[in-house]
Amino acid sequence: MKLFKLLLVLMLAGIIACQQKTEQKAEETTGQKDSVQLKALLSNYHDERLQFYPLEATFAGDNRYNDTLPNNISQQYLNKLEAFYSKYKNQLQELDRGQLSENEQMSYDILMWECDINLESFKYPTHLTPIDQFWSLHISMGQLASGAGAQPFKTVEDYNNWLKRLDDFTIWCDTAIANMKEGVKTGWVLPKSLTAKVIPQMADLDHGPVNEHLFYSPINLLPEEFSDEDKKQLTEKYQIVLEDKVIPTFKRLHDFLKNEYLPACRETAGAHALPNGEEYYAFRIKQYTTTTKSADEIFELGKSEVARLLSEMEKVKEQVGFEGDIMAFFEHVRARKELMPFTSPDQVITHFNEIHERMKPQLKELFDLVPKTPFEVRRTEAFREASASAEYNPGSLDGTRPGIFYVPIPDVSKYNLFSDESLFLHEAIPGHHYQISLQQENENLPEFRRTLWYSAYGEGWALYSESLGKELGLYTDPYQYFGMLSAEMHRAIRLVVDAGMHAKGWTREQAIQYSLENEAESKESITSEIERYMAMPGQALSYKMGQLKIIELRNKAEQALGDKFDIKEFHNKVLESGCVPLAVLEKKIDRWIAE
Structure with a gap:
């Protein structure tokens, strides 16, 4: 009888140990699965995100998107961006964070923060004040246009990429004017003193001579190894783009800011004066x-x-x-x-x-x-x-x-x-x-x-x-x-x-x-x-x-x-x-x- 009880105990112990091993393997498999899924998710997020923020890619030395500049203040763009962050937040929530390694948990937490803070940002119509004197797209584009910044000008393709980006920039500028007009209607406008600082920045760029314009700088840096034909064609292209698009765009911005926007700007300094301003500042x-x-x-x-x-x-x-x-x-x-x-x-x-x-x-x-x-x-x-x-x-x-x-x-x-x-x-x-x-x-x-x-x-x-x-x-x-x-x-x-x-x-x-x-x-x-x-x-x-x-x-x-x-x-x-x-x-x- 004692022998039977002993055998029974040993059998039960073996069954329990086997179950524990099975459960451990299942946990390891689940953990490995979550780890693999997170790695793929992070990679997809990075690649897809750069298409929304191609200037970031350029500044990082990733040249895949050097010919594009999304209209990031258009409603169509903002709707797509909101869907992008919602998608990745939902995918993150499907993973078991507890099964991830310490470094993976940090990546999980950071991406969740990114999704949450960006989704919250869509409550506030900041696209209605797209231009300021300090940190604005026209300033970034000016830095890149100098030829000494992150935008490369080493090949003929590089020079043509910048021309395509300039086309997109002129579209962005026209949207900026439309958005600022909407901001005037809703009260979401810049303080007057800031607009007064932007106007001279535009005035510096709203006229020729073309060959002295900041955005002509890359032509002054044409690599010697370019063929004479390439040099001639690029010079002509840049002259045409500046005369027909870039300079007129800055002229439109300058005239709008000076004559229409400045008189409509607010006298107040702080965000509290904007519609829903207190909540916006807390954000x-x-x-x-x-x-x-x-x-x-x-x-x-x-x-x-x-x-x-x-x-x-x-x-x-x-x-x-x-x-x-x-x-x-x-x-x-x-x-x-x-x-x-x-x-x-x-x-x-x-x-x-x-x-x-x-x-x-x-x-x-x-x-x-x-x-x-x-x-x-x-x-x-x-x-x-x-x-x-x-x-x-x-x-x-x-x-x-x-x-x-x-x-x-x-x-x-x-x-x-x-x-x-x-x-x-x-x-x-x-x-x-x-x-x-x-x-x-x-x-x-x-x-x-x-x-x-x-x-x-x-x-x-x-x-x-x-x-x-x-x-x-x-x-x-x-x-x-x-x-x-x-x-x-x-x-x-x-x-x-x-x-x-x-x-x-x-x-x-x-x-x-x-x-x-x-x-x-x-x-x-x-x-x-x-x-x-x-x-x-x-x-x-x-x-x-x-x-x-x-x-x-x-x-x-x-x-x-x-x-x-x-x-x-x-x-x-x-x-x-x-x-x-x-x-x-x-x-x-x-x-x-x-x-």
């Missing part, structure tokens, strides 16, 4: 900070950061022996002749390259992930220099086109270098150039994540990079350290003035005055910045929100790991996954600390 906060913070929370955080940084600035003022108040010190920094030593724009470019050379030995102490993509400092193109900020343009995915740090130098005699070290750390190395190039070069990421951009992460990393100056052997001059404090103050002020204008009814002039009272930038520079925030509600919040999160995560890791903390490894962990929403980054660092 923009979520979009740009990847958080659920309210405008009130951000406004108060900004004021506390401004107060903290002012106290740090007072210490520098005492260090250099300046006896006036902080406002007088700001004016002293703005006007100090020793901080404006340049007589030619080339000297400014050389100065930035010297900063790079000075910090190279220390970079290897903080980073062991270094991009292969080359890097250059260039002066901003003349047509947009007057209203441009310093900026970084990424290199191509294959590294053949360098990352470019553009520096506007509209008047070299007034160029003040007091914040140049922090500016280089932010826009160039180890800021945007390291972060974006490493992301683009990382073949372990799915394609759609290699060119993904979240302002809170990307700008947050760049602002965090400014805080590394002393560790990199910079900020030995108190004025350069003050420049770093000023740059951080500039971003703290953004929290106050952006939320102030877009949620609390502040005027443009109130925002300018608040900035003048708390930072050393010139009034011209501050005015340009405030108008940038007016054009892009919420974007200016992303810098400080992202920086504070990365600093918080570094402090948490240092406290938790003690002697085991490795700054290079921390930077690896932050950078290796590319741009991610801040909540996704925090989960990743928490897992690293726990492991």
